[in-house]
Amino acid sequence: MKFEIMRDKLLEGLSDVMKAISQKVTIPILTGIKIEVTEKGLTMTGSDSDITICTSIPVEQDGEQIIQVMESGMIVLQAKFFSEIIRKLPTNEVVIEVTEGMHTHIRSGKSEFHLIGSDPYEYPVLPEVSDEHRMSLPSDLIKSVIRETVFAVSQHETRPILTGVHWELKEGELVCVATDSHRLASRKTSPEQVPEQPFSIVIPGKSLQELNKILPDTQEPVEIIFADQQVLFKTRNVLFYSRLLEGNYPDTSRLIPSEYKTSVTVNGKQLLQAIDRASLLAREDRNNIVRFSAEGGKTLEVSSNSPEVGKVEELIEAQEVTGEELKISFSAKYMMDALKAIDGQNIEVHFTGTMRPFILKATDNDSILQLILPVRTY
Template identity: 80%
Template sequence: MKFEIMRDKLLDGLSDVMKAISQKVAIPILTGIKIEVDEKGMTLTGSDSDITICTFIPAEDNGEQIIQVVEKGSIVLQAKVFSEIVRKLPTNEVTIEVANGLQTHIQSGKSEFHLIGLDPEDYPVLPEVKDDYLFSLPADLMKSIIRETVFAVSQQETRPVLTGVLWEVKDGGLACIATDSHRLARRLTIPEDMPEVPFSVVIPGKSLQELNKILPDNGELVDIVIADQQVLFKTRGVLFYSRLLEGNYPDTSRLIPLEYKTSVTVNGRLLLQAIDRASLLAREERNNIVRFSANEGKVIEISSNSPEVGKVEELVEAIGVTGEELNISFSAKYMMDALKAIDGQDITIQFTGAMRPFILKSVDDDSILQLILPVRTY
């Protein structure tokens, strides 16, 4: 293998692939990046066996020569060292050559590296994904869906299926749901190009967080291919594979209350700031619980009391309060996460009593629903 490449393009490709690299992998070769070069261009592959990322750098792009391929071939190089070397090379022209088996020579300006590569034959083959259930979503919509749901997955491995986000197509729409059994986030959307067959898969939260870092912030379409144990997200130049979680995702539809006794409409940003302040003292005592009171007036009171540190009272002017008087306590963190997901819009909170789950929605938009279980404090 021998080729010359522009350092900045190589660096772009590496930075995507590096997101799949973990230092804690069971298979030593996965600490490496697989490099394959032929006359069409360069393919980089990185994997931690849960996530696999492939990027393709074309030899020519828009008439610009990016790679000059002298001899095609492949090699696996230590990911961390290789990406650091590329980042620090002195010029934008880099020549990479593999000779005498796995000896890899990297040259740029007056800098010469000789790395000992690993055998690409030992690198695991990519998961096979047939084009079974294929549909697509704009990248920016996918980023929103991920941001609005993934924070609510369980951080505990006791019920592994809850560490993922359920993606379910039925009744003509896609529902994305995450819950850690104390709160739930649900995002509904109707893809322009719906998959033909209903499906239901659970994608690991960690995979979605890494995918979110790679997706561009624009309307470019991402193809989503779902197979038995894998999901593949395809964008221009990047293939992102994730394994799926096994096990039955719980039926959450019965959790969501259909009626309410108290409804509060308020600006989400003002409420978020007030809860952030109210939780400052609660955080010190590690319970992080705040109290929320609404009565016939339009002023909501948020308070918190920590015997050793002190107490705090916040008043927030609501846009409207209807229904029964209410005193309820909940985790400030869960409420702040939910409000951040709804992103500062005016919101409606619907309560069915101090001991029942309550829901948050944007005033303008029914597609995002956040549900939180209250905490008993008295």
């Protein structure tokens, strides 16, 4: 194998593939990157068994030659050393050559490195994903869906299914839900192109966080292909495979209250900033609890009290308050995460009592819904 490549393009592809590399793998060869060169271009694959990322670099792009292939072939190189070497090479022209015994020579300017590679035939093959269930969503929409849900997944492995986000397609609508049993984040969207069969899958939260780093902030379409144990997100030059979580996701629809005792319409950004300030004193407290009260009129009070530190009270003008008077306490972090997901728009908060879950949503948009369980302090 021998080829010459532009270093900057190689680094772009490497930065994506490295997101799948972990040093804590049970199969030693997975600490390496599989590199394959054909007359069409270069393909690099990285995997940690849970996620697999495959990036391809064409021989030519926009009329510019990126790769010159002298001899096709493939090799597996230690990811950590290979990426560090490429990052620190002196010039933008890199020649990579594999000789007998899997000896790999990397030359750039007056620098030359020698790495010993591994047998590419020992590297696991890419998962089989059939085309039965597929749909397409714009890249920026997928990033929004991830940002608005993934923060609510459970961080504890005691219930593994809750460490993922539930993607369910029914009646042409995609509903994405995450919950850690103390809060819930839901996002609905209507894909233009949907599979004929409804589906229900749970994608690990960690996989979605890595996918979010790779996808571009554009409306470039991303194909999503589902199989029994895998989901594949496919862009023009990246394949992102993730395993799916096994088990049945709990039915969360019954958690969402259908009638409310108190409803508040308020500017989301103002409320977020007030809770952020109130949490300054609450942070010392183990639970980071903030109190919220609506007691007649349009004035809301946000407060926190930490016996060792002090207390803070702040008044906010709501746009509308209807229903019964209310005093409630909640985790400042959960509330701030929910408000950031709705992103500074005017919001409605609907309460069903001091110890019942309450929901937040944008006043002019039903697609995002956040639910939080209060904390008993009153």
